[in-house]
Amino acid sequence: xxxxxxxxxxxxxxxxxxxxxxxxxxxxxxxxxxxxxxxxxxxxxxxxxxxxxxxxxxxxxxxxxxxxxxxxxxxxxxxxxxxxxxxxxxxxxxxxxxxxxxxxxxxxxxxxxxxxxxxxxxxxxxxxxxxxxxxxxxxxxxxxxxxxxxxxxxxxxxxxxxxxxxxxxxxxxxxxxxxxxxxxxxxxxxxxxxxxxxxxxxxxxxxxxxxxxxxxxxxxxxxxxxxxxxxxxxxxxxxxxxxxxxxxxxxxxxxxxxxxxxxxxxxxxxxxxxxxxxxxxxxxxxxxxxxxxxxxxxxxxxxxxxxxxxxxxxxxxxxxxxxxxxxxxxxxxxxxxxxxxxxxxxxxxxxxxxxxxxxxxxxxxxxxxxxxxxxxxxxxxxxxxxxxxxxxxxxxxxxxxxxxxxxxxxxxxxxxxxxxxxxxxxxxxxxxxxxxxxxxxxxxxxxxxxxxxxxxxxxxxxxxxxxxxxxxxxxxxxxxxxxxxxxxxxxxxxxxxxxxxxxxxxxxxxxxxxxxxxxxxxxxxxxxxxxxxxxxxxxxxxxxxxxxxxxxxxxxxxxxxxxxxxxxxxxxxxxxxxxxxxxxxxxxxxxxxxxxxxxxxxxxxxxxxxxxxxxxxxxxxxxxxxxxxxxxxxxxxx
Numbered sequence: 001x002x003x004x005x006x007x008x009x010x011x012x013x014x015x016x017x018x019x020x021x022x023x024x025x026x027x028x029x030x031x032x033x034x035x036x037x038x039x040x041x042x043x044x045x046x047x048x049x050x051x052x053x054x055x056x057x058x059x060x061x062x063x064x065x066x067x068x069x070x071x072x073x074x075x076x077x078x079x080x081x082x083x084x085x086x087x088x089x090x091x092x093x094x095x096x097x098x099x100x101x102x103x104x105x106x107x108x109x110x111x112x113x114x115x116x117x118x119x120x121x122x123x124x125x126x127x128x129x130x131x132x133x134x135x136x137x138x139x140x141x142x143x144x145x146x147x148x149x150x151x152x153x154x155x156x157x158x159x160x161x162x163x164x165x166x167x168x169x170x171x172x173x174x175x176x177x178x179x180x181x182x183x184x185x186x187x188x189x190x191x192x193x194x195x196x197x198x199x200x201x202x203x204x205x206x207x208x209x210x211x212x213x214x215x216x217x218x219x220x221x222x223x224x225x226x227x228x229x230x231x232x233x234x235x236x237x238x239x240x241x242x243x244x245x246x247x248x249x250x251x252x253x254x255x256x257x258x259x260x261x262x263x264x265x266x267x268x269x270x271x272x273x274x275x276x277x278x279x280x281x282x283x284x285x286x287x288x289x290x291x292x293x294x295x296x297x298x299x300x301x302x303x304x305x306x307x308x309x310x311x312x313x314x315x316x317x318x319x320x321x322x323x324x325x326x327x328x329x330x331x332x333x334x335x336x337x338x339x340x341x342x343x344x345x346x347x348x349x350x351x352x353x354x355x356x357x358x359x360x361x362x363x364x365x366x367x368x369x370x371x372x373x374x375x376x377x378x379x380x381x382x383x384x385x386x387x388x389x390x391x392x393x394x395x396x397x398x399x400x401x402x403x404x405x406x407x408x409x410x411x412x413x414x415x416x417x418x419x420x421x422x423x424x425x426x427x428x429x430x431x432x433x434x435x436x437x438x439x440x441x442x443x444x445x446x447x448x449x450x451x452x453x454x455x456x457x458x459x460x461x462x463x464x465x466x467x468x469x470x471x472x473x474x475x476x477x478x479x480x481x482x483x484x485x486x487x488x489x490x491x492x493x494x495x496x497x498x499x500x501x502x503x504x505x506x507x508x509x510x511x512x513x514x515x516x517x518x519x520x521x522x523x524x525x526x527x528x529x530x531x532x533x534x535x536x537x538x539x540x541x542x543x544x545x546x547x548x549x550x551x552x553x554x555x556x557x558x559x560x561x562x563x564x565x566x567x568x569x570x571x572x573x574x575x576x577x578x579x580x581x582x583x584x585x586x587x588x589x590x591x592x593x594x595x596x597x598x599x600x601x602x603x604x605x606x607x608x609x610x611x612x613x614x615x616x617x618x619x620x621x622x623x624x625x626x627x628x629x630x631x632x633x634x635x636x637x638x
Contacts, residue, residue: 083106111318270288284300438466521579593615
């Protein structure tokens with residue numbers, strides 16, 4: 001697959017994005033990928049790039065826009081440092097926002113995954129393996145190649161290859177004022193040699209100014225007492241190793257110096273950078289460049305001579321090897337799931353592309369279809385499988401949720417099953433056979449089939465029970481009861497000839513765990529007799545947990561990670577009717593007035609206090625509007 005890397009460079013971006021992508025390009029090519037970096041100076045230029053020959057886009061241009069995202073369409077995009085709030089879900093988007101930000105948006109927001117363009121330059125290489133001797137380049141002792149008997153320590157000043165905010169000149173003025181007053185209040189500065197690394201254009205102007213015998217007074221006179229070097233030269237990294245103090249701004253170079261556990265003085269060029277620095281690195285931040293005084297820098301230098309920045313040193317450190325591994329895993333997942341990703345924006349329930357992202361997660365996005373009001377989980381990386389669930393689920397895990405084991409909860413489960421069976425009592429009685437063939441998807445320990453047997457026995461009928469269950473312990477448990485067990489619907493179809501032979505197929509809190517829903521529903525239909533019953537319980541988006549915005553955060557945080565869907569009852573009905581089923585009824589098995597009150601406005605809360613809203617009338621409301629966090633739908637095969 002061809003990979004296009006778009007890197008911003010220039011006044012709006014600096015040079016870090018470009019350097020980072022060039023390093024990634026080398027890594028990707030070494031791994032056998034066809035990768036290419038192109039640069040832009042403004043985001044508008046993205047709309048003029050010909051994308052048709054590329055399969056994957058890596059975007060390192062900071063925040064996206066609606067037009068950009070629409071231009072990428074359904075092409076998979078991996079975006080760095082992107083705080084854009086995507087209003088529509090148009091395709092595969094993995095957002096790598098490892099850099100600290102005021103807004104937490106993205107799939108990977110852990111600082112350890114920040115990819116740094118120059119980290120390898122600071123890392124020891126093992127001579128035998130040619131691999132990094134230390135994963136994170138935290139150097140405790142570095143030989144100072146530049147001391148050569150000079151006892152002075154080094155203060156290194158660098159604001160990148162471009163210095164778009166002209167921080168170098170302003171910082172030079174501040175430091176020059178310190179040096180000129182060193183005999184009075186700032187004698188500590190005498191112990192330091194100050195070294196500036198300047199953008200090429202500025203470096204040349206400073207050199208020309210120094211060489212001009214007829215020079216007039218200029219801003220460049222502030223560099224008179226300092227050494228100046230051109231940014232981007234190979235000896236830069238040796239100076240970084242040697243420096244005792246580094247003066248810089250919030251950016252990729254700053255994070256690289258963090259891996260070196262250097263003493264850092266952080267200067268902010270804009271109000272946004274000021275807020276970032278104050279929030280995350282207040283201890284080393286001295287303020288905005290236009291409000292800093294020479295004394296602010298001097299106080300920090302004095303502090304470094306007496307103390308260590310332990311809180312900064314104890315921060316988790318960026319790790320390029322970890323970040324590279326994640327990036328390669330993302331690309332591998334895209335390659336392995338090309339067809340799936342091509343149609344990832346299409347809602348399988350309504351077949352429309354009108355979804356939006358409501359939650360970013362490490363391995364997936366939660367998207368909400370604005371057309372059919374279905375919430376679905378969209379995998380961006382391989383998720384954790386539940387196929388290895390053992391008997392502990394029915395004991396320890398179940399107890400942790402409900403206060404008792406699954407078996408100890410048998411009485412409550414029986415009551416729930418009796419309610420379910422009463423909903424289809426009329427349909428069961430109409431079955432013109434002495435034996436009912438029933439298949440329970442995700443049937444756990446077979447309690448529903450047990451209760452179905454008892455219920456059918458009242459009408460003189462028997463039950464031939466089948467179960468599909470991925471839990472090996474549960475499967476064996478049911479087989480000992482005499483039920484025929486299968487690990488999947490494909491397993492059942494391969495081992496039996498049971499098409500059009502079932503009278504009842506149930507999915508009690510099972511359908512939401514199935515990713516390829518249309519395929520399963522079609523196979524389910526093929527197993528049912530004409531008139532056969534399809535019974536489903538499911539998490540609903542038409543209840544107070546999702547519909548009320550005050551509850552939305554709790555909904556997202558409490559939503560099980562292995563759920564692929566939360567359905568809107570009416571959309572699910574429409575989906576099933578389109579698949580060839582007729583509607584019997586909805587049911588709301590439980591209500592949660594407390595959730596409704598908690599997420600409602602003051603008027604609703606007042607009605608509750610006055611007892612004008614209570615359990616009884618709220619239950620009537622839920623029944624009338626099919627409103628509940630849990631819903632059941634009963635259908636029949638037409």
